[in-house]
Amino acid sequence: MSREKTKAVLNQSVADLSKAAALVHQVHWYLRGPGFMKLHPKMDELMAGLNGYLDDLSERLITIGGSPVSTLKEFDELSKIEMTPATWGKSTEERLTEVVKAYKYLSELFQDGIDATDEEHDAVTNDIFTSAKGAIEKTVWMLESELGLAPGL
Ligand SMILES: [Fe+2]
Known part of the structure; x- marks a missing residue:
């Protein structure tokens, strides 16, 4: 079976997980204010999770005969996660809200993956x-x- 879907x-997941990791890295760097000491390393933990699934899904794609996108340009063009150049003016709440939005999108995308498979x-x-999807939803809760x-899932 060709398994095109x-x-x-x-x-899509390869592109979105790559961009989500970049977004979390941006938050890791640009956090400033109360909670920094706790949230700065938490973002490292989130990135490790995203990169783990990125590698698993890319290698599964190759295993079933596909070819993962692999350049920054392809990630950015294919991904539906929004990201803008950083400024120092955002609150921690605004930054975490951006991360939650990306994670909720990933949860829906992985549901599409469950349905297609x-x-x-x-x-x-x-x-x-x-x-x-389970790990992403747990992170949304946290x-x-x-x-x-x-x-709000
Ligand atoms: Fe760091």
């Missing part, structure tokens, strides 16, 4: 998307809690 969501009978890729909000 699965391959498309995998490549169900349809194309690829249980192995389904398993990666399912565990990635970030929303930090912001004093319910998860």
Whole structure:
């Protein structure tokens, strides 16, 4: 089976996870104010999680005969995550809200991956998307809690 839908969501995920990691790195660098000592290393932890799923999904794509996007230009053009040059004027709440927005988008994207892999009978890729979605949703809960909000998933 060619698994074209699965391959498309995998490549979308490669681009979006790469850009999400860049966004989290930006927050890691530009945080300033109360909570810095706790949130600065937390962003490192989030990046490690994103990069782990990035590598797993890229290598799964190659395993099933696909070709992951790999240049910064391709990541930026394909990704639907929004990112702008940093300024010092944003509050920590604004920065965390940007991260939550990206994570909620990833949660929906990974659902598309679960649906595509169900349809194309690829249980192995389904398993990666399912565990990635679980981790992303748990992070949404934690970030929303930090912001004093319910998860809203
Ligand atoms: Fe650092």
